[in-house]
Structure formats: structure tokens, C-alpha cells
Amino acid sequence: MYQLPHPIPVSIVTGFLGAGKSTLINRLLRDPALSDAAVIINEFGEIGIDHLLVESAGDGIIELSNGCLCCSVRGELIDTLANLLDAVQTERVRPVGRVIIETTGLADPVPVLQAVMAHPAIAASFRIDGVVTLVDALAGLATLDGHIEAVRQAAVADRIVLTKTDIASAEQTNALQDRLTALNPMAKIVDVADGEAVRPGLLAAGLFDLARKPDAVGDWLSAEPAHHHHHHDVNRHDEHIRAFALAADRPLAPGAIEAFQHRLAANHGDRLLRLKGVVAVEGMARPLVVHGVRDMVYPPSRLEAWPPGSEGLTRIVVITRDLPEAPVSELFAAFTGRPGIDRPDRAALEENPLSAFGFRR
Numbered sequence: 001m002y003q004l005p006h007p008i009p010v011s012i013v014t015g016f017l018g019a020g021k022s023t024l025i026n027r028l029l030r031d032p033a034l035s036d037a038a039v040i041i042n043e044f045g046e047i048g049i050d051h052l053l054v055e056s057a058g059d060g061i062i063e064l065s066n067g068c069l070c071c072s073v074r075g076e077l078i079d080t081l082a083n084l085l086d087a088v089q090t091e092r093v094r095p096v097g098r099v100i101i102e103t104t105g106l107a108d109p110v111p112v113l114q115a116v117m118a119h120p121a122i123a124a125s126f127r128i129d130g131v132v133t134l135v136d137a138l139a140g141l142a143t144l145d146g147h148i149e150a151v152r153q154a155a156v157a158d159r160i161v162l163t164k165t166d167i168a169s170a171e172q173t174n175a176l177q178d179r180l181t182a183l184n185p186m187a188k189i190v191d192v193a194d195g196e197a198v199r200p201g202l203l204a205a206g207l208f209d210l211a212r213k214p215d216a217v218g219d220w221l222s223a224e225p226a227h228h229h230h231h232h233d234v235n236r237h238d239e240h241i242r243a244f245a246l247a248a249d250r251p252l253a254p255g256a257i258e259a260f261q262h263r264l265a266a267n268h269g270d271r272l273l274r275l276k277g278v279v280a281v282e283g284m285a286r287p288l289v290v291h292g293v294r295d296m297v298y299p300p301s302r303l304e305a306w307p308p309g310s311e312g313l314t315r316i317v318v319i320t321r322d323l324p325e326a327p328v329s330e331l332f333a334a335f336t337g338r339p340g341i342d343r344p345d346r347a348a349l350e351e352n353p354l355s356a357f358g359f360r361r
């Protein structure tokens, strides 16, 4: 039987929706020092696509079923870690030198820490080796103002990584940095653009040390596991936030998805927390990966190949705050060409954006 390196370090990578967690993890995984890392991904909403977007050198990606890691999926995290241990010990998988848990952007990381630290069998074999919290320099201040989860993510961090500093202004980055320093003075804040800072050592932050955390963190950790208003619907986080999917089974016309994303961002950017998806485009053999965070539309990238079983299928996950599905799916339908009675099509919308709201020239 394989003897485990006791205990296996666990890094928690957290950060609000679209902060850049998968991007950073992909970058770190390219380093040979992390070739024996197992990555556990938890996604919010019915359709998970993150496991397609994180590239692992080996077979080390484990997707937790959908739901919020902070409540319904917590038992599953324990089971996943226990199964991983068993698989390594019985040599069904290669040895694991580190576990990286990527939480959903909506996760409160405190219950995740509680789960790993308080479960006797798990705590004997794994140790929390730091919480790395990513904060988006463009959206960070608004996110901290609007979402308590983002505040908690920053408060428990051992290291805070500022992302998107390449596209944020120096004023935005500085203001965010001041806010984060006030929130968590002990955390080391690094800029993702500083290549030296984002090497595997970033994850090895040492034992999770309460003494170095703001006082509130100790209270959160010793509190009863938090249950936020829990809907038994995996697509609802609370009464404001919902996730839904947009789908198409025929390839989209070139440019249609970008036009849709820009119109959606312009009309609803303040209530669009996240958009991400895999898109089939006419004449393109490989799938396009699209991303949006609030009113920001990111340049699309390509996957190497279609994931087996999903060839040619467009699947987009949208997470909104106080924005129902209908206006988004109507806009998607208008831009992707499905005819609808009494619905403006893409040409009409691009010519006269107000037509989406019933105003016509």
C-alpha cells in the first residue's frame, strides 16, 4: 500500500464569479512542481463547464456535483477527499502531492475550511495549506460592496491575488488594494501580472493560522455551519441570484455570439454577474469559449477539441442578480437567429437597440 505524504496539503482557491480562478490554476498547473496536484472543482448551477476549462497534466480533475460548496455539497467534498485518499493508498491513481479546491465564485469559504479542519478522518490526512483569494481589479470594489461572500473570501485569505490589473486603471487597482488591506491586513497582496508572485509557492501559504486573521474569522469558524436561505433548487443561491443555461444545437453564425454578449452587457451589465460557455460557430472546427463578467466581455478563446458527447452543441451558463431568465434568453434567441413571433431579430436590435424594450422606430 502506498504511504501518503502526511498530511496532504490542501489549497483553497476562491474569489468572486469570474475573478480568474480557472485562469490562475491553469497557469500554475503548467509548472512541473504541481504535476502531482489533484484539482477539485465546484460549480454553481445545473450545467458545469469548468472541468472543460481547467487543463490538467494528468487525470487529476474531480468535479463536484453542482450546487454551492458552502452548503449542499459539503458532505460531498468530504466524500471526495476520502475517496481520493483511498484511491491513492490502493494505487488506483498516482500519488497526490497537493489538492487544490476551486470553489464557486459564490462560495463562502468558511464552511469549506470548517469541513476540512473539523472532520476527524479528513483532518488526519489533509491540512489546509492556505487560502488564496482572487479579486478582480475591475469589478472588485463593486463586488465587495454588493456581496458578503466576496468580503468573507477576502477576510479569510492568506494571499490575495489581484487579477485584471492589466486592464484596470492604476486608480482602480490602488483603491481596491487599500480596501483589501483594511479588510485583511495580514494577507499578502500580490499582482497577477507579477510573474514571480504566481508560481506554485503561492499556494504553499503554511498552516491556516487563525491568529493571523481578522477577529471576525475566528467567530465565523466557530459558528454553527452557516445555512444561507437555501433553496433546494441548485440554480438558486438566494432570492436574488440565479443561474440558467442558454443552448443551441446548431452552430451559430460568425459574430453572433459576440454581438449578443455586447448587447447583453450594455443592457444588463450591472445585473449580469457571470456568463461563460462553449460555443459552436459555423465553419469553425474547434469550440469557442466565451466569458463575461458584469459589463466586461472578454476575448474568446478556443478549446483544443470538442469534449466527447458535446460536439457542435452551444452551452452557455449565465448567472444574474435580480434579472430573470426571459429577457436574456429572448436576446439570445434574437441574436442567434431563431425566429420568434413579435421579437426583434439581431438586425433590428443592432439598428435600434431600444426595440428590445418594445420601442420601435
Ligand SMILES: Nc1nc2c(ncn2[C@@H]2O[C@H](COP(=O)(O)OP(=O)(O)OP(=O)(O)O)[C@@H](O)[C@H]2O)c(=O)[nH]1
Pocket (backbone or CB within 6 Å): 015, 016, 017, 018, 019, 020, 021, 022, 023, 024, 050, 104, 105, 163, 164, 165, 166, 167, 192, 274, 276, 290, 291, 292, 298, 299
Ligand atoms: N485581462 C485579463 N483577463 C483575465 C485575467 N484573469 C482572468 N481573465 C479573464 O477573465 C475571464 C474569467 O476568468 P476565469 O479564470 O474563467 O474566472 P473564474 O474565477 O474561474 O470564473 P468562475 O469559475 O465562473 O467564477 C476569462 O475570460 C479570463 O481570460 C487577467 O488577469 N487579465
